[in-house]
Amino acid sequence: MVDPTSDLGEDVDESDAPACANCDEPILQSPTHRVVTWVEDGAVRHRHFCSEECREEFGE
Numbered sequence: 001m002v003d004p005t006s007d008l009g010e011d012v013d014e015s016d017a018p019a020c021a022n023c024d025e026p027i028l029q030s031p032t033h034r035v036v037t038w039v040e041d042g043a044v045r046h047r048h049f050c051s052e053e054c055r056e057e058f059g060e
């Protein structure tokens with residue numbers, strides 16, 4: 001069986017909307033939704049942001 005969410009990190013609850021890492025707002029089909037991914041200790045990590053502004057405020 002193919003898991004369509006397998007490219008998401010294990011720290012995200014796929015059954016729920018992701019929350020913005022900066023302001024904690026749930027992100028529901030937002031056109032300004034941003035996902036930042038990086039590699040840490042050999043694993044792909046990611047964070048969701050509701051907007052470019054929040055991504056910049058978070059500072060990563």
Ligand SMILES: [Zn+2]
Nearest residue numbers: 020023050054
């Ligand atoms: Zn936000």
